Amino acid sequence: xxxxxxxxxxxxxxxxxxxxxxxxxxxxxxxxxxxxxxxxxxxxxxxxxxxxxxxxxxxxxxxxxxxxxxxxxxxxxxxxxxxxxxxxxxxxxxxxxxxxxxxxxxxxxxxxxxxxxxxxxxxxxxxxxxxxxxxxxxxxxxxxxxxxxxxxxxxxxxxxxxxxxxxxxxxxxxxxxxxxxxxxxxxxxxxxxxxxxxxxxxxxxxxxxxxxxxxxxxxxxxxxxxxxxxxxxxxxxxxxxxxxxxxxxxxxxxxxxxx
Numbered sequence: 703x704x705x706x707x708x709x710x711x712x713x714x715x716x717x718x719x720x721x722x723x724x725x726x727x728x729x730x731x732x733x734x735x736x737x738x739x740x741x742x743x744x745x746x747x748x749x750x751x752x753x754x755x756x757x758x759x760x761x762x763x764x765x766x767x768x769x770x771x772x773x774x775x776x777x778x779x780x781x782x783x784x785x786x787x788x789x790x791x792x793x794x795x796x797x798x799x800x801x802x803x804x805x806x807x808x809x810x811x812x813x814x815x816x817x818x819x820x821x822x823x824x825x826x827x828x829x830x831x832x833x834x835x836x837x838x839x840x841x842x843x844x845x846x847x848x849x850x851x852x853x854x855x856x857x858x859x860x861x862x863x864x865x866x867x868x869x870x871x872x873x874x875x876x877x878x879x880x881x882x883x884x885x886x887x888x889x890x891x892x893x894x895x896x897x898x899x900x901x902x903x904x905x906x907x908x909x910x911x912x913x914x915x916x917x918x919x920x921x922x923x924x925x926x927x928x929x930x931x932x933x934x935x936x937x938x939x940x941x942x943x944x945x946x947x948x949x950x951x952x953x954x955x956x957x958x959x960x961x
Contacts (some may be wrong), residue, residue: 709739710919717761718924722769722879722931724866724947728924729859731760733814736916745905746913751807751814751908755858756911757920759891762860764921765928766887772932773881781874781882786840790847791854791861792889799897814857815958821863822951823943824871825944838872847886855894860887863951871907876944878933886889 717728736754740746746753773779781787838846850916854861862883862947869879895912902910935943 706739706915707919710916711923713727714761714824714867714920714923717920718768718927719931720766720950721771722765722884722928722933723935723943724883724950725933728765728920728928729758729762729854729857730818730863730951730954732761732920733858734954736913737811738885738961741792749807749911751810751858752802752898752911753908755802755856755923756895756902757811757913757916758858758897759855759895760912760917761924762887762891763895763918764934765924766860766884766891768925768928769932770883771846771890772929773884776936778878778881778936779885780878783838783840784882784885787832787847787865788886788889789884791851791886792893793888794848794851794853795855795893798852798899799894799901801898802856802898803901810856811958815955816856816949818863818958819955820865822948822955824867825951838869849928850886851893852891854890855897858894860884861890863886866947870944877936882944884932916932927954 713732717731720728720731733751733754737750740753741750743750804943850861850864850868853864860883862880865883865886866876866879869882870876873883899910899912902908902912904910907914937947
């Protein structure tokens with residue numbers, strides 16, 4: 703039997719690396735893993751997805767700040783409409799926090815699996831991209847950002863699994879999309895984590911829906927691996943990076959829909 707602390711360390715390593723590499727904040731690793739760790743727990747089990755989502759968002763605050771700092775120091779961010787996208791995802795995140803307590807945990811699990819699967823399929827389709835310098839109009843960016851922020855908070859992800867495919871399909875270079883995704887993950891995760899912590903029930907090891915031991919164990923390790931993933935994302939071929947991302951999402955979808 704693997705000790706619980708070691709599992710948190712392994713989750714932190716995998717979550718941090720994927721956060722930096724794919725710009726997804728690690729939630730697509732953390733949420734399904736915590737679900738399977740806790741779904742039989744007598745205290746957490748009835749609302750296991752709420753705890754997994756909230757704890758994941760708290761961890762994403764750390765991983766997204768780390769990977770964004772790595773990209774910022776290297777002067778990789780070149781998206782002048784980032785403030786508008788950040789505002790839109792923040793508004794969507796606030797609306798999701800207000801809704802989250804009304805949604806059963808099984809609906810969240812199903813939604814998470816379907817979301818990962820649909821994102822995977824969108825990336826596997828051949829891209830008919832516009833030139834790489836094309837930027838989505840402000841109104842479109844605001845609408846897409848609000849949807850991304852809302853769904854990301856409900857599912858406990860950073861938004862990268864939607865932000866990256868959306869920007870790629872709108873003509874933004876894959877590597878630049880990863881950098882932008884890491885940045886917008888910050889408001890999504892902060893608003894979602896604090897909101898679910900304040901609205902959830904407090905327990906011996908929880909602040910609302912945030913599980914403190916899991917948050918600390920995962921976050922401490924994820925910092926190191928987020929830096930590594932962020933550096934590797936800029937050296938990989940962008941098509942190979944996109945295909946690797948799609949394969950990763952396929953595994954997550956199968957994990958949540960079949961078990």
